[in-house]
Amino acid sequence: MIEVVRPGPLATVQDLGRPGRAHLGVPCSGAADERAFRLANRLVGNPEGAAAVELTFGGAALRFHRHAWVAVTGAQAPLSIDGRAHGTHAPAHVPAGALVEVGTPSSGLRSYLAVRGGVAVDETLGSRSTDLLSGLGPAPLSSGDRLPLGSAKGLSEITVDVAPAPPLPETPVLRILPGPRDDWFTEDAVATLTSTPYEVSPDCNRVGVRLDGPPIVRARAGELGSEGMVTGALQVPPSGMPIIFLADHPTTGGYPVVAVLASAAVADAAQLRPGQHVRFRL
Incomplete structure (x- = not known):
């Protein structure tokens, strides 16, 4: 216990x-x-x-x-x-x-x-x-x-003394895949996202990480119908400030997703802290 x-x-x-x-x-x-x-x-x-x-x-x-x-x-x-x-x-x-x-x-x-x-x-x-x-x-x-704790009966023996862990980067570079709604933004939207660091806002939790920086500008007016969302999606509300969806994100969303993190980058995004800077790379 x-x-x-x-x-x-x-x-x-x-x-x-x-x-x-x-x-x-x-x-x-x-x-x-x-x-x-x-x-x-x-x-x-x-x-x-x-x-x-x-x-x-x-x-x-x-x-x-x-x-x-x-x-x-x-x-x-x-x-x-x-x-x-x-x-x-x-x-x-x-x-x-x-x-x-x-x-x-x-x-x-x-x-x-x-x-x-x-x-x-x-x-x-x-x-x-x-x-x-x-x-x-x-x-x-x-x-x-x-x-309460579970039983250790039948578990593997502990065989590792230490697992050396590399230090977390001061300014992580998160790899992204464009889309699925990058066509809702101007032609230079992805270039904007990948050319300038963004700052992690204090408004972040297990649901998502809100970023501050150059706005991602829409090319279309109106609203997108709600559709499925995945962990690592970069959803862009009307403010133009992207939000990285983390583990507790909603299953659907109505704002367009300009890009999605490569799966290996999600762990790095989960370690972002307010005030830290982050960069994106295709």
Whole structure:
């Protein structure tokens, strides 16, 4: 059992979400940075989809009421176990009764704390993920919450001492594919998007990242009928300021999408923090 002593700004339980239900209006949700999430689980011998805790901007403290193995990945944040510093991106043993603290990251936004055996909260539609937009899954964690842990029986042995992680770039370059609605914009819209850095607005969460910079100008008047949306879509509202859709995005939207992130770039987008700059490249 894990007791939440302090959740930090936002802590949620996440797994790989609810794929395959968008046609029913059910978003996928799941870990915003799947790359870091999967790594955390591998480090403690879990299946990659085992539920873990996603921390936004650190600041969390968790009390373990039985011994466990944990790993923290993602944003570069200090980790301590009963006050003793421990490296991230590596398995760490937590004695029964110990307090695990994850501090404020020096870079990046989201960290993942995986526990051997996984977090065993109840499933909703086949997933333990918290979806902030739809309200599906467990509520965001609060002080005093208790999280049950799954069994480690039958899991792979822990065989990796550390997984070296490259530092997160100060100005990430996200690769994009144009369209599907780039014809709704002027001919130089994609060139504008790829030639100038954009700044991450404070208005960002698991649903999406709003950007400030040169406006993406429309070539058509009127409105687009609602259509399906995917993770990584760059939707452009009438203001011309693009929004990157992340894990909790709606299943449909009525603003045109000028481009979509390459799948490998979604994890980098999930680590963007307010005030940071980002560039796009075809």
